[in-house]
Structures are given as structure tokens and as C-alpha cells.
Amino acid sequence: MRYGPQDSMQAPRFTGPRTFMRLPSKATLEDVDVAVVGVPTDSAVSFRPGARFGPEGIRSASILLRDYNPILEVSVPEVLSMVDYGDAPTVPGYHLESLARIESFLSPIQAAGVVPLVLGGDHSLTIASLRAAAATHGPVAVVHIDAHADVLDSYYGVAHFHGTVFRRAVEEGLVDPSCSLQAGMRGSLHPGDLLGGAAFGYEVIWWEELRQMSPEQFGQAVRRRVGDRPVVVSFDIDFVDPAFAPGTGTPEPGGPTSYEALSYVRSLGAMNYVGLECVEVAPSLDPTGVTLNLASSVCFELLSLLALSRRR
Amino acid sequence: MRYGPQDSMQAPRFTGPRTFMRLPSKATLEDVDVAVVGVPTDSAVSFRPGARFGPEGIRSASILLRDYNPILEVSVPEVLSMVDYGDAPTVPGYHLESLARIESFLSPIQAAGVVPLVLGGDHSLTIASLRAAAATHGPVAVVHIDAHADVLDSYYGVAHFHGTVFRRAVEEGLVDPSCSLQAGMRGSLHPGDLLGGAAFGYEVIWWEELRQMSPEQFGQAVRRRVGDRPVVVSFDIDFVDPAFAPGTGTPEPGGPTSYEALSYVRSLGAMNYVGLECVEVAPSLDPTGVTLNLASSVCFELLSLLALSRRR
Amino acid sequence: MRYGPQDSMQAPRFTGPRTFMRLPSKATLEDVDVAVVGVPTDSAVSFRPGARFGPEGIRSASILLRDYNPILEVSVPEVLSMVDYGDAPTVPGYHLESLARIESFLSPIQAAGVVPLVLGGDHSLTIASLRAAAATHGPVAVVHIDAHADVLDSYYGVAHFHGTVFRRAVEEGLVDPSCSLQAGMRGSLHPGDLLGGAAFGYEVIWWEELRQMSPEQFGQAVRRRVGDRPVVVSFDIDFVDPAFAPGTGTPEPGGPTSYEALSYVRSLGAMNYVGLECVEVAPSLDPTGVTLNLASSVCFELLSLLALSRRR
Amino acid sequence: MRYGPQDSMQAPRFTGPRTFMRLPSKATLEDVDVAVVGVPTDSAVSFRPGARFGPEGIRSASILLRDYNPILEVSVPEVLSMVDYGDAPTVPGYHLESLARIESFLSPIQAAGVVPLVLGGDHSLTIASLRAAAATHGPVAVVHIDAHADVLDSYYGVAHFHGTVFRRAVEEGLVDPSCSLQAGMRGSLHPGDLLGGAAFGYEVIWWEELRQMSPEQFGQAVRRRVGDRPVVVSFDIDFVDPAFAPGTGTPEPGGPTSYEALSYVRSLGAMNYVGLECVEVAPSLDPTGVTLNLASSVCFELLSLLALSRRR
Amino acid sequence: MRYGPQDSMQAPRFTGPRTFMRLPSKATLEDVDVAVVGVPTDSAVSFRPGARFGPEGIRSASILLRDYNPILEVSVPEVLSMVDYGDAPTVPGYHLESLARIESFLSPIQAAGVVPLVLGGDHSLTIASLRAAAATHGPVAVVHIDAHADVLDSYYGVAHFHGTVFRRAVEEGLVDPSCSLQAGMRGSLHPGDLLGGAAFGYEVIWWEELRQMSPEQFGQAVRRRVGDRPVVVSFDIDFVDPAFAPGTGTPEPGGPTSYEALSYVRSLGAMNYVGLECVEVAPSLDPTGVTLNLASSVCFELLSLLALSRRR
């Protein structure tokens, strides 16, 4: 038994309730390679909320996705059996409680050897996602693609926030920074943030450096760093310039185009992926829909990378 | 076995793929009283398209609906077992073909004695909906609530269009106009449209008259006209003033408020309902979302009327 | 030779360059009863500009207008020969110069006995419009329907502004206030504005009073005041509540619905109309298009009143 | 020394940083009658967030407010010395912590006998606001105007949320329900919510009843209930129909118009006001700006009521 | 007699009814080099409709166009006499009938040796446009610039759709694929679409290849392929990345910037142009107006190419 998208030549893509890529809506882990999971958080953010509607938005845009990736030369549903697994429960305004419930929701997926594709939600969810991954796989490698390093110590006196995740993850032993990497950081900085994740052991490729690298060079740098480690890719949509992704909470001008962003993602190649995330997508801030569209393309590239890795 | 909405006190309403009122997504007719059906048409319209995304939009807004109608004093899911049955297939640009496929999709629902709640789609779908109803029930009564009479003879030389439905329905013998009624017509008129449906046997209550009637008077007038007939309620969202429902193809200023519109619907009371429709909802023209919100409330009132009738 | 709208049963209403009501675009005064004129000003305003695109916006929405007014029982194009006469030239940022050019543009229309239907533009244009009317007709009566009295003495030290028009018009002898009337004023007031136009001889019906009057009572009050005088109706779209007309520069909450507004306009009945205006329409502030739609309906009612008067 | 708005006849209203009503931005309590306070929360909400930008939005719209209330016949700045006091600190995602900080921010204002005008922020802030009021005044009377009763027991297992405030307030002894009143409740209901606040001692006037009452009748009912008690008015913008106030988190169709809403507020008349609130205003959901405009008018009416009471 | 734009130094560009580039609105072919024609279709599309308002939208934005192209060094109106010829009639929902009427509308233009600049409408119109061109010129060369190859066999069982045009055109003998070329294809693919137009004889330059080519190289490749053939350029606005052109029905992330897109168009140089098209522009999906602006610039470049060719 395999699960894949509905045939869009029989009924138009705009028919039926929206599930990711028109996959079956089914909370099963049997015969499944990928469980698409919404994680609708947006409480613990320092600027604009709205990402709790990110899963709905990405699902809505994803119905345009077709099967075959012509650049990576892989048909995603031919390699991967996929379901839309539904959303993790959250408790708006009670971030620590939300983290616990998200972790509980994701842990069985990881335990079953199924790869979650997480549709965020803001980046604060990632600490729960990494706890679930590390429970099964031990400290994981992380490829963190983002305009911001998210390694601050605290905000307003509290420790868990969308801007503290990648510091906490090292402190909690969920991530092995020596095989992890952050890429894309840019914009004006807090005084306490000048080194980014480098202060905690991550390799950091600032956007000003990254753009000098070809996608191939970036892919090699990542694979060299990560090796065979179980790896989570955490993609924050604000990595991309706000013209291409206005629908996000903390937009940072001067970033990559959508073409560049997709190319860098695509370049990662085959690795031992155990988690995929696309976060900080806020539909109410996206009147043209371009952010949702791009986020669904990012998800497609992430799935293509997994398909590529599984086909080896 | 009964089908009803998910519990929103466990996980927030904004979790999970959007189905109408958070009902199970399931194309079954067994143990079902109501099948919620999307009919995503918008080709055969004379002005702005976009209603093909109406089913998605109404589903999205409907997740706010709670169980109990305090004015009609009925709990909808206590009385009715309901599923989100999915969408009829359509063929954009080929209206006659679409009508055939919609009819085929709806006919088994009617044949099973299940009441379809149709989420439009533009009003041109109604001829297919009435064909399906009449195939099971014979000529039905219609309560048509709309700013426009939709009884023109043709547009640009063709017979089936969103503005010709209620004339064609009489000509095809699907509707018995002598127990049917149109209400709410207003605005500037085509020379050939001065009588509205009265020329074809309908009772017509123009908006200028309707607003002099209390909801109770309107409800009595309708029930007097319809009697025990199997009846279809076809509600066009442009009945409501564009300030309350901008997301529609042919807005007509000077109409009722949302309060008035909901009151007139609510007043219909218990009847022998065999079809319920809310049409002409176009999300891309609705940046504030008020149209989707109102459409989902109209659907809730329609379901409440059915629940009331079944409880008798 | 008569001029009227294109036939919308041959080609859809959305075909062709937008002219008002799909009238011929023709700067002629021969065989013409009504010249529709855009006056794209918005410089001399105290808050949000944007009304210079009002003429484009009203033209765009007006293509939905049909011929027959079922409440006034008159077919507008059967009685009136109408053209879209084009737009007055303006000089943004040079208000006095703009006023001179607008007056020069409108004067020949008035001199020819043709009634201009002015599509604004902000209310500051009205002083030019009244100069043109008075040059032909002597001091005119004015029916001024608006949320604001526009009778301040000056702004920031200058005399001509959108908030000073109806005071200046009396001072210049363009308007005879003893047969003129203002209706609809509401909202918080400047200390120097507590009497509205009453301080300058106008009859003033505040919105708080107007809403106690039926449209019939209002119509009678107006006709009693105006008598046989040549009369200009100057309708500011902000008379209507912002929910119905958000696309305007100085929105004032707590106003009439679109139904109420259209009813009050319709109630004016037959008079000796020599000028018709709908002003303060700003499309860039109107993402749902409801303001444009309503403004075009107001224009249709104004034309219907003229048609009614000519049919006498 | 008195504090009031800048003169808008010298420089246009759109000049300078936005403070409420163009008041001085000054965190002082000396010589002050009213401290306008922003409380930018939106974490603990069950549907759409965004109200953390409510204070910015209301300030932006409020620059259109003029001095004199022509219906209540009072000039607000003549009676009241007012400052824009700034915003309470909040901790997004940590609702209990936010409540503590908000209470600490508001308590000195109450202790100084200054009336806070709270610009929300979502309704969950009100428990902090009432704690601050009760600390100075003992159990207060509340006039709660809203589409929702907000008296649920818990959401997702937690006690403090925007939907539990008015139950908690009674349980904590902050409010004396016997002299308090809720008005405006409507829409579909949770099974556990059928009585609204009546289950906890409030008088409840459902919207279906309220609309049968004239503003005068409502005002009398309120004053009869409240008497001389120190009273807090808590106005949730979703009381008004979504056509007039789309920019809110939990819109409820079928509500009052802006005219009706302002009239009911205005009718409250002179009372012993110790707190004024306008909450649930979310600018990112308000592309036309009508919600912000209306919220600022509501604030003006609330201030006018206080001015009226102080003038006695 | 020659036709050109109005002088924008006399009256602002925002005055008067919108025609393309402020050209005269005149359905004449005498003394005319270019007839600008709107073709308002959007029925036969697989995703979002709205392009029927494309002609209005492009006209609206085009009023900003000035005469001289500084890169191609040509003044368009000095070389070309141009009129706004109006719109082809269409029959929404009846695609085959629409195609017939569009062909009849365009054929006399082609027969007169006038070059139509077609403002779409969705891409399904192109089969009619090519029939009209081929009737006069025999099988034409096509330069098809688009994100999608549009060579599918059928959708939902029907043959004519916006995604089947360039296959049908070869099958009907309207296009000689051996001197035609497709450029810009990208994104996820249908299984049956992996070769694009190459399966039907077109040269295909995928976006991944095109971006490696300089505009000069692309221009040479095109001219080499096309030679002296009568050639139609069919530009689909979704060729450009959605950040630059969100107002389109089937956006495809990861495409060229506006600068790249305009450069590739400009590079085509002098050829024997017999048809120019800019399609898939949907204003209701374009709240910022950037798509309309870009589409009008594309049209200007297309006209500049024709002017260049005629000047030889």
C-alpha cells in the first residue's frame, strides 16, 4: 500500500478539501515514508504573529505541485509514500505547554522511522521538533537556513522564544553543532548577536558570503559538515528576500531571490534526512500569495532531496 | 454511527486540514443526513469570476462554527449526522460538460435521501443541482434569495449562464413555480428583466418590499407558498449588501445587512428541505474575509433549519 | 442623433476601454443632455489623497449599470442622451491653477445647457464647478450631502481647500444659501464648526436628525427649500458609513448604510438640476471595490432623477 | 498644567509621530485625568492573532479625532487633561507573565486616580486590567459589550485565555457581577456557554434583545444596574458586525452597525468611570482601515462619557 | 494621418478614460501599423481565473509609458501609427465559441497587414490568435516565452485549454515548429510533460538553461531559429517570478526577475513580427499593481521591437 497525490487530470486541482499536495488526510504511519505535519504556533515571537495559519496556507498553495522534479530528475511520489498526517495540538499563549504537546505529537512519527515534513508555525516550534528527533536519533545535525541566527539568550527574561532556538538546542544536547551549519544570516544585529551560532559551535555562512558561493559549492560544504549524521533541515522562509516572501513575521530586506533560495536548497543533495521543516509562513501578511507559493515549492524541493536520498 | 465536528476544546480550531465545520472528510452516504458538497464553478458568469475557490473559502471560515443555534434553539450536530463529501468535478470553460458532471455527482446523494449542502461556485451550477433534485423528488419548490432574478433568456447567444438559471429550471420542468418564490431582487435592470421571475410563475418579493416585511411575515409567506413540497433553498451571497459580502462576482449596492439577511433565512422555519445552497462566494475578491465568514453563517442557519425540521 | 450605452448582450460588460456606463467617449455637446466629466483632483485635502483616480474607478465600476431604475420607474438612456466627455485638466500641487482650468473646462458645458455629471476628485473641485454653474445660471441652489459641512475659514493659512468650499461659495455669491441645504453631518467637530453651514445661511440637517426622517420627508424638505431654482447636487461619498465606502480620504464612522444613502438620494425627485457631482472617491483605499460600486450606483440615481425631471 | 491635542490648523493632522489623538507622549500622572495606555497582547487567543498591533493602529486612526462631541455636547479636551502614557510591557507566548507585567504597569495609574483608556490587545488582557482596578477600588462594576460572553471554564486545559476572562474575574472577586452587565452576545454557541455570564451573576442582554431596545433604554438599564459603583467599560470591537470591523480575531456576522454601536456606547451617560477599554483590534486584518477608524471613534465616545461625568 | 499617444505635458497622465498608452480609442485599420486588442478570456484555465480583466488592467498601467526606448534607441510613436482597437467579444464558459469569435475579430486585422498587440486574457486565446495569423501568413513561427510548455494533450477530457495550446497549434498546422522556440519552462512537471514542446518539434530552452545565456545569446538563438518567417511572440507573464508578477493564474516560483525578463524580450531584435501577445495577467490577484506595470513594460518592449524592425 502506498499513498500519493490525487490525479489532477480527472478533476481540477482546485477541487476538494485542501491537504498537502492533495495527499490523503490520514494519521497513519504504516507504509508511510513521509508524514506531512502542520505545527500551528505563533505565540512566542518578538514581532508579527500569524504563522499559526501557515499550515493552512501552505496546504492551499501546494495543490499546484506536480510529481516530477526536472532538475533533480526524480518523481517524488514514485519514490515516497506520503500522507497528510494533520496538525500538532498547540496552546496559544502557553509556549512551554505547546512545546510539550508538539513533542508528544512528533515523537511517534520519528520513532516509527517516518520523516516528518513540518509546516510551521513560527521557528519556536523547532525546539520541540529537535527534541522528538533527538529522542530517536540522538544529537542530530542541523542545516539551518534563515536570515537570523536565533541564538539569543533570552527575550524579556524568558528562555524559549523564536529567537533562542538554536542556542537552546545545543545547550539541551539535541544538536551536535560540530556537524551543523547555519546559512543566510543578514541585516542589522543585536550587540549580543555578532557571532551568530559560531559562538555555540555551528559553522556559519553569512548571506554576504553565501551569495559568493555557487549552489554546488554550498551543497558540498554542507555535506562535508554533516557527513552521514541524521540531519534535520530547518528552513525559515524569511531567508528569502521579503519581495519573494512578505508573509512572514520578521522580514529582512536584502536577501536572496526565490531562484537563489530554491537552488541552495536543491544543492543539498542526498543525505540522511530525518526531519524537514519550512517555518515562519504567515498567510494574513501575504495578500498576493507569493509566500505560500514559494513555501510549497521549498517543501517540494525538500521532499525531492529525500526522494533522491532514498533512491540511492 | 454518526458524524459530527471535531472537539475544539482539545486542539484549537485552526488545527488540521480545513473541512466544513471540522466534519470528517468522507464520501459516504451511509448513516448520513447531510453531505456537504463543494461545486467549484465560475466559468459561465457575466462579470467577475473567482467562485471556483468558494468551497475552499467557506470551509476555511466554517471552522469557527459552534454547535448550538441560540435563536432557533437547536444543536445542529445533535440532530444531524454530517460529512464533508468533497467536491463535484467540473470542466472550466465547458459549461454544459460541467453541468453534466455536477448532476452525476449530486444525483446519488439525492437518491440516497441525503440532503446536499452545496457550497458554490457561481449560480450557473444550480441547474445541475435542480436536475439532481428533480430526478429523485419530481418538480421541486424553490426558495431563491438573491439580488438578481436570473431569468434572462440568453447571454451572447447561449442558453445556460448564471443569469438564466431560474427560467431554464421552469422550462425544463425541474421547478414548480407555483409553489416557488424569489426574494431580494434590486438594482438597475435590463429592459427584458422588469418582471423578474413573475413572468414565469414565481412569486417575487422585491427587496424594496421585503424590507417592509418582518422576518416572521416573510417566513409565513414562504411556508404558505411552499407547503409540504420538497424544497430547495438557493441563497446567492450577493443578496446581502456588498459591504457585508464584497467577495462576489456581481455586487449590487443597497442591499440588506448581514443581520437582516440571517434573520430572513432563519425565519423560513421547518419545511421539507431536500437541497441547500450558498453560491457566488469568491475568496479572491474578499481581502477582509467577511464574505466567507458570512457565507459560513448562512450555511449554519440553513443546517439549523433542517435540524429544526427533522426534530419535529 | 442620441448617445447611449453599448449593448451588453452582444459582448460581455467587461470588454473594451472603460467609459462611464459604457457610453461613447466623445467630447461633444451637440444632441447631448448629460456630459459625464472626470475631475481628478486630490491635492488640497487635509488627510488621505487618492481621489485623482476616482474618475477611473467610477468608470470601471459603472459598466455594471443597466438601463432601468425600477423604483423611480424610468429608463435613463431612453430619456437622456449621454456621453463620456473626458476629464478636466488639473495641476497637482497648484490648487488655484487647477480651479481655473476646471472652471474653463466646465463652463462651455454649462453654457450649452448640458448637465455635467462630475466624477471626483476631492471636494475642493466644487468651487470651480459652482463657478461654472453660476456663470450660466446665476447663484444656484445646492443640495450638499456629506458627513462634513466643509465651511471652515481656512487651513494652515490658505482659503481654498476641501473643507472650506461651501463657505467660500456663499462668499463668492455662487450659491444662494436661502434655497440650499446641507444634510448628513456627523462626527467629532472642530470648535469653529459647531453650527455647520447654518452660520452662512444654509439649512442644515445633521445625520442624527436626518435618520429620523423618512426619505419621503427628506425629499419634501429639499424640494420645499429649493423650489424651482437651478440646483446642483453635490454628493460626498463619505456621507455613507466607511463600511460601505472605505475608499475615501476622511472616513467618518457611524453613518448611513448604502440602502439609506441611495434612498435619500432617490427621494429628491424632480427638480431643475443643472449639476450633479459624486466626489471623494479614492480607489487605492478601496481594496474590495465596494466604494466604486456604490459611487456608480449613486451616479445612476442622480441620472435617474434628471431623467425623471426631464420626462415631466 | 493641562495636556491636550496639538492644533491641527497649524500643521496637517498627518504630521509627526502618531500618539493617541495627537496628545503629548508622556508617562506622567501629574495633572492628568486620563492616561491612554496601549496593551499589546494577542497570545492567548483561540483564533486569529494580530491585536498586539492594535495600539499602533488605533493611535494612527485617532489623529482624525476633533475636540467636540456634538451629540453629548461636550468638548473632551476642555474637561479632561490627557496624555499618551505609552504601552504596557508584555511577554508574547507567556500569558501569565504578561498579565503580571500589565497589572504592574496599570496599578500606579489606578492608584493615582487617573483613568486609564486601554487600547488592546486581545481581551485576555482584561483580567490584568481588572486586577489593577480592583486593587484601588475594590470589586468593580463592569459593562462588557461584546459578541461573546467570554465565560468559558478553560481552553485546551488552561484557565487564562481571551474566552475565560469574565468568569475568572468573578471567581477572583475583582468584579461584582450583581452590578455588572454583558451586552451584545450572539452567534453559534459552545454547549457549555448557553447562559453566558448569567451563570455567574451578570445581567446578560443578548444582541437579539439589545436591538429591540433604544439606546436610551439601554443606558437606563445599565445605570440602574451599575449605580454609583466604580465602573469599567470593556468594549470588544467584535461586538460590531464584521463589515464595520473586519480587523478582529473572532469575527461574528449578524451584529450591529457602527451607528448602532456608537449609539449604545453614547447612551451610557454619566457614571463613576474608573477604566475604559477598547480591545481585539487587529490592524493586519483590516486592509481598508475601517476597524481602526471605528475603534478610535469608540474611544472618543468613551472619553466623552468620562468628560460628561466629570463636568457634572 | 497617424495615431499616437496624447500629450502628457498638457494634462496629467491620470486624466481621461484609459486606453492603451493613451492612444485614440478607434476601431480603424486605415493608416494604422498596430492595433492594440484586448482579448478578455479566462474560462478554460486549470487554476485561478481573473485574466478577463487583464486588458483593463494593462491599459490602466500603460498610461505611464513614455515614447522613447533608450536601450533600443527608438521612439515608438515616431515609427508606428497605433490605435486602441477595443476588445474581442468572448463567451465565458463556452470556450470553443469564444475561440471562433476571437478569430473572427482578429482575422481582418491580420488581413489588413496590421500587427495586433494582444492584451490577454489567458493563454487559451492563443489558438484563435494563431488561426487568424496563419490564415493570412500561413504557418507562422512562434517565440513562446512562458514558465509552462502548454503542450498537454487534454484536461478532464477536453482538447482546448490554456495548457494545450502549443500542441494543438502544431497539430492544426498553424505553427511551423521547426522555426519556433519555447523558452523559460520550469517548476514541477506532469509525468506527460517531461519534454515540453520538444516532443512536437519546438526548440526548448528551459529556464535553467536560459539563465546561463546572455540576452544577446538568446536573441541570436531566436533569430537563427526564426529567420525571415512571419513570427508571433507570445509572452506569458508567469514567465517572470511571482514576486514580480503575482497577478497571474498559475504562478511558478523560481523564475527570472523583471530586469532579466525585459532584457530577454529586448534581445529579440528586428524580425518579421506579425503578432505580439502578453497574456495571463489577472488584476484581481495583483493588489500592488506590479504585474500590470510589468505587463505594460513588456508590451512597450514588444512595440519597440516592431518599431526597430520597421525602421530598418
Add this chain to the structure above:
Amino acid sequence: MRYGPQDSMQAPRFTGPRTFMRLPSKATLEDVDVAVVGVPTDSAVSFRPGARFGPEGIRSASILLRDYNPILEVSVPEVLSMVDYGDAPTVPGYHLESLARIESFLSPIQAAGVVPLVLGGDHSLTIASLRAAAATHGPVAVVHIDAHADVLDSYYGVAHFHGTVFRRAVEEGLVDPSCSLQAGMRGSLHPGDLLGGAAFGYEVIWWEELRQMSPEQFGQAVRRRVGDRPVVVSFDIDFVDPAFAPGTGTPEPGGPTSYEALSYVRSLGAMNYVGLECVEVAPSLDPTGVTLNLASSVCFELLSLLALSRRR
């Protein structure tokens, strides 16, 4: 005494009235290096108005700015003491009067040796800004970055307009063109505009040339041209492509990305800056907020350049 931004780790960035970069709102020149000044004009523009709300919009977005510029390696508030000085008074519709008042407002700032950072407002304000600069410094150098040269002779017969500024400035002797430079011009041209500012002595680097230069090359070219002269940088946001800056009056497709634009600004390096401007920002045309965000980043780069120069 020094003035700098509030600490955003104590209270979230979204708290409090919006001042630029959360600086103190204070009209003082003592102990101040930079006075941030809004200049809310938009009357004398040839296309879309709205920039009078530019200062509010840029302030709103600027609250996201942090202290440190990691590319220029400078902490802005460590070097510069800055205040939000408020807005210049303007007189909408009376451009010459506005210019006089703006000049009077800016002159004391220049005279005190404080550098104004001007938040526009449309480009017509620059003639007043240059008059104030030249009064203190004599003829200044200008670096003018824009899509348009703004050197026309007149519009509609008047001399001062947003398109005539850089010609007038030379004619009035405010600018020494021999050490001034324009960069970025593109798009279709008026016949009288083919040379841009070169006809008046400016060096002109068209966009087509600029994009061939690295930021370093551009910076050197500018510094070579300007030397030690007191220099004003006038940045028009329409320099950037409309996808990155749709919120502007005269968008010109085919321009630089935000990354490119920020890089060119950043490259200017240390010079003798006496004035900084970011103009033509119109929030009502910017529903996604990207323009405001980018404008605030441009302002941050401009301030960083000044900080860099002061640190020498």
C-alpha cells in the same frame, strides 16, 4: 547627554508610539548628531500620491532596526546621538508655500551642524531640503539615486514639481553639478529627457551601466566625483524594482533588487555628509509592507555611512 533607541530586550519592539528606530521624540538640536525629520508632501506629483504618509510608514517599519551594521562594521548609536525631531509642516495643494515652510523647518537643523535624515514625502521636497543645506554649506554635492532623472523643465506650465527638482537645483545654484552624480535612471523616456542630468552638468550613470559596476566601483566613482564637498544623498525608493518597492508613486519595472540597492548605498563609504534623504514612499500602495521595510533599511545604511564617516 546622548540620545539613542530604547532597549528592545525589556519590552517588545512593538510597544509604544512609533518613532524612528524607537528614538526619543524630541525637537532638540543640542547634543544631537542626527535629527530624523518627516517631510509629508505628495501634492506636486504627476501620478499616484500617498507619500504624505511615508514618514508614518517608515517610522513604523524602523522599529525592527537593531544597532550594529555587520558589513560596515559599525554600531550606529554608539557613534551617533539621534532624535526623532518630528515633521515639517506642509500645505497640501500649495506646493510653493509648502516648500517655504519646509525650508524654514530644516534651516535651523543645518545651521546647528546637525545632519537631517529626511523621511519623505515625494521628491518635490528636495528643492527645499537643498535650499536649507546650501544656506549653511554653499552649493553642495548631490548623490541622486533614482529611476528617474527629475530634470524636466516644467509640467502643465509650472516649474516646481517632483520631476523638475534636479534641474531647478542647478539653476538656483544650490548644487554644484560638477561634483554631483545621478545613478539608476531607466525606463521609457520623454523626448525632452534623453540626456538626463548630463545636460545640466551632472555625471549620469544609467541603470544599464550601473548594473555592470560592482558596488566597490560605484563607491569609488562617487567618491572621486564628490571629493570633500558637503554632500547630500537623495535616495528615491523607486530606484529599486517595484517588486521590492511597490509602495511608490511612479514605479518603473526592470530595476535593481533590494540586495543590489542596499549594496550600492553601502558602497558610498565615508564622505562629508550634510543631508540624507529617503523619498517617494507611499504606504497605502504597499499592502505587504515590503517598501516600508526596505526604506527603513536604506535609512539604516545611510546612518551607518554617516557613523562610519564620523568615526574616522
